[in-house]
Amino acid sequence: MIFATVGTQLPFDRLLLALDGWAKGHRGVPVLAQTGDSSQHFSTIETVSHLGMVEFEARFAAASLIVAHAGMGTILSAAEIGKPILLMPRRADLNEHRNDHQKDTAREMARLSNVTIVEDETDLHCALDQALACEFAPMAMDVDVGADMLGPLIDEIRDFVWDEQAAETPTLSLKNSVA
């Protein structure tokens, strides 16, 4: 089972149509896609506009392969459970997003061992063929989720939250907000 998600904000039909095109030639591979705000008709893939959080996580965990836009939530979720993922960044010049930050995200996240970046339909079909050829193995892989960078960030926020000294001088912070 392939699970595809393009978030719930803006449509991303270029990715979904490319996936639908591939699925048409591989009817033995079930595909479910969360399409967000799309009015497009798809011939083969099963679609749902929006899944609740619990249902989303269940589908995500059950899939052999994730196909998605280069959204950080999807990338983090895949990294946490070592799920292979194909990412196609949205392009602002095709009105797929307000800006090109997904290209930057994709470029940075390509270092993760579970991530494959695809730019277009040809890339996607090629990557899907490869995944199918090895029967979507490995099902799960060890991903270095960068705990060495997460720890210090959590410490910093914890110190900020529990800073009693700052909490005792609320007038100071009020003054700052006026300034």
Place this chain on the structure above:
Amino acid sequence: MFGPKRSKPVVLAVSSGGGHWVQMQRLAPAFGYADVHYATTEKTTSARVGDACLHVYPDANKDTPLRLLICVARMAWIVARVRPDVVISTGAAGGFLAIKLARLVGARTMFVDSIANARGLSVSARLSLGVADRVLSQWPRVAAKTGAEYRGAVI
């Protein structure tokens, strides 16, 4: 002491749904046994916050001015109700609004920009500079050129 008669801080953690929320979840261990209230745009989140209170606000951005107004009103109500000691946000627009409003009630505020912003700060993060006590970027080079701080990243 935190706030009147408080032995632990009241934290308002504000984030939009999707990636912003996933990042907030990864940072949640920082809150420890604080009194945590979450505010988010996704109402099916409730199953994931355990004992913490969940508040829902409408999603909005600079391109949806009417929803933005509704979002301001809703966020003002949430801030007035929760009376947070600390506001932490991982974005987006709602997080900035919460920080702006929470400053009025004397809360300490921190905006952690999404790791998706690898080349520059988001609009909400830029607006938060000068309003929030702390603005963090998850990329050292973005921090270096914007006045935000780098203190680590979710991945």
